[in-house]
Amino acid sequence: MTDGISRKRSGAVLELRFNRPDRKNAITSAMYSALAGGLSEAERDESIRVVTIAGSEGSFTAGNDLRDFQQAAPGEAERPVAHFLEAISTFPKVLVAGVAGPAVGVGTTMLLHCDLVIAAPSALFSLPFVDLGLVPEAGSSLLLPRLIGRQRAAKHLILGEPFDAETAFGYGLVTEVVAEDALDARLREVAERIAAKPPEAVRLTKKLLREDPSAVRQRIADESALFGERLQSPEAAEAFAAFFEKRPPNFSR
Numbered sequence: 001m002t003d004g005i006s007r008k009r010s011g012a013v014l015e016l017r018f019n020r021p022d023r024k025n026a027i028t029s030a031m032y033s034a035l036a037g038g039l040s041e042a043e044r045d046e047s048i049r050v051v052t053i054a055g056s057e058g059s060f061t062a063g064n065d066l067r068d069f070q071q072a073a074p075g076e077a078e079r080p081v082a083h084f085l086e087a088i089s090t091f092p093k094v095l096v097a098g099v100a101g102p103a104v105g106v107g108t109t110m111l112l113h114c115d116l117v118i119a120a121p122s123a124l125f126s127l128p129f130v131d132l133g134l135v136p137e138a139g140s141s142l143l144l145p146r147l148i149g150r151q152r153a154a155k156h157l158i159l160g161e162p163f164d165a166e167t168a169f170g171y172g173l174v175t176e177v178v179a180e181d182a183l184d185a186r187l188r189e190v191a192e193r194i195a196a197k198p199p200e201a202v203r204l205t206k207k208l209l210r211e212d213p214s215a216v217r218q219r220i221a222d223e224s225a226l227f228g229e230r231l232q233s234p235e236a237a238e239a240f241a242a243f244f245e246k247r248p249p250n251f252s253r
């Protein structure tokens with residue numbers, strides 16, 4: 001267990017798990033660093049073939065910690081998250097996610113970089129960037145419209161409507177939906193099956209499946225620059241304050 005991320009080794013599988021349930025697994029800078037560290041260790045270690053990412057206690061993750069956002073000095077908040085986004089978007093081995101409960105913000109956008117996503121019926125995906133005065137990240141402004149079409153992407157990225165597991169399955173964001181109590185076992189089973197396959201064939205196939213790596217890298221950089229500016233905006237300050245004060249935000253000037 002490191003800073004809200006637990007790591008468990010099980011044969012050729014590295015299991016990463018969000019473990020900050022009192023904050024619905026909201027991700028702090030330290031947690032981004034731990035995730036990036038886990039991924040780079042898995043990349044270097046030849047005996048690790050598959051990485052799984054899951055949540056805990058009925059929550060995948062509530063996305064970026066809003067306190068971290070609120071307290072971020074210009075440029076400061078981006079570094080650990082940038083390492084994580086670089087690591088996950090270029091990770092050469094198979095990544096399998098298991099999602100139950102809320103998957104907010106980066107909790108949904110990171111799935112666009114996973115190879116398989118197993119979801120429970122309780123999974124609820126949401127991309128509230130605009131409502132927080134922010135812009136999409138993790139390449140989602142490129143990858144989501146490519147996956148589901150521009151108008152559906154706008155429904156989630158501009159209108160901010162959450163979507164459930166069956167909708168995500170229909171979109172092709174989720175590989176399969178399994179019963180709540182079967183999620184962990186299915187995640188392990190899928191990971192172990194892939195870990196037993198010829199690793200070089202798996203690696204090359206993942207590489208071939210990956211969409212337009214240089215365009216994705218460029219989009220992540222473009223989004224990050226805007227995101228950093230937006231974090232310092234009065235719109236974002238109002239949205240973060242409203243969340244912690246448990247009141248509706250007021251964006252009228």
Ligand code: COA
Pocket residue numbers: 022023024026027061062063064065066067102104105106128129132244
């Ligand atoms: N950052 C910091 N703290 C967070 C958090 C976040 N992203 N998400 C939840 N928390 C905290 C809450 O402030 C609350 O703290 P409190 O007990 O001191 O009041 C605690 O975690 C439990 O959250 P709560 O909102 O009471 O749980 P819920 O089950 O009613 O709702 C969510 C769960 C995830 C829907 C809701 O917490 C939420 O919308 N969180 C913000 C998500 C977000 O905007 N993330 C950023 C995306 S870019």
